[in-house]
Amino acid sequence: MASTIRVRATSSGDTTEVQALIQHPMDSGFVKNSAGELIPPHFIQQLTFEHGGKPVFIADWGPAVSKDPYVKFSFKGGKKGDDLKISWIDNKGASDSSTAKIQ
Amino acid sequence: MIHLSPGRVDATRRLVLKGGAVVALAGIAGIRFGLAPALAAANDAYPDAAFKVKGADGAIQALYxxxxEKSDKVRMDAPEIAENGAVVPVSVTTTLPGVTSIAIFVAENPNALAASYRIPAGTMPSVANRLKMAKTSNVIAVVEAGGKLYSASKEIKVTIGGCGG
Structure with a gap:
């Protein structure tokens, strides 16, 4: 299965900028389908970025984060070629992870 | 999955957090997320209760x-008018030192807390994301720095709500 995670991590100087795009419906639980039934909530709860075995960014998300979520942040200490590990888990217990090389 | 009365566990967790007993926290996280060993291993409990509060003030209280207090050192970039409430780009940045977390609240959403970001030492106190807005609302960015909370808010007008129906 193709990964749900797309990440671009770019190092410039001592700062690494990370942009991530995750494929996920992020159903809020407030929207009805065409038959008028509520679509149950289904959203990513936690997204973690790790560098060198330590978390550099942890996102706790509710259902108000848009479908196919996007997030951008920067951290210090990353070098070109280093691994950045990304993982998420949703409210139904599903999860995915991926490792990106810092460019 | 086993359900241990969630309210009670949350209260316990808060006490535990205040006591700084991180080892006990890991144990509780392990029970709550029995199906999610990755979370338990990360030793980071998801602030479930804070995501279920109506109104921004209550949600800020529940999370932190x-x-x-308002601060001009917290800057939020967001559109004046969001044509599509399903995808509203919001970014928050601050010049405050010692930032440990950034959270974003949409006051008029069914539950105000939209996203909370933990910022370890070495990570810049700046984040960009995209949020859903049910209707025109104040959006509040809260930055936790040196144990205190600082906020900035902005009204974003929504033409088409992001919660469907």
């Missing part, structure tokens, strides 16, 4: 246990 205290209120925020």
């Amino acid at each position: 246990g205290k209120a925020a």
Whole structure:
């Protein structure tokens, strides 16, 4: 299965900028389908970025984060070629992870 | 999955957090997320209760246990008018030192807390994301720095709500 995670991590100087795009419906639980039934909530709860075995960014998300979520942040200490590990888990217990090389 | 009365566990967790007993926290996280060993291993409990509160002030209280004061050192970039409430780009940045977390609240959404970001040492106090807005609302960015809370808010007008129906 193709990964749900797309990440671009770019190092410039001592700062690494990370942009991530995750494929996920992020159903809020407030929207009805065409038959008028509520679509149950289904959203990513936690997204973690790790560098060198330590978390550099942890996102706790509710259902108000848009479908196919996007997030951008920067951290210090990353070098070109280093691994950045990304993982998420949703409210139904599903999860995915991926490792990106810092460019 | 086993359900241990969630309210009670949350209260316990808050006490535990205040006591700084991180080892006990890991144990509780392990029970709560029995199906999610990755979370338990990360030793980071998801602030479930704070995501279920109506109204921004209550949600800030639920997440942090205290209120925020306005600060011009917190900057939020967001559109004046969001044509599509399903995808509203919001970014928050601050010049405050010692930032440990950034959270974003949409006051008029069914539950105000939209996203909370933990910022470890070495990570810049700046984040960009995209949020859903049910209707025109104040959006509040809260930055936790040196144990205190600072906020900035902005009204974003929504033409088409992001919660469907």
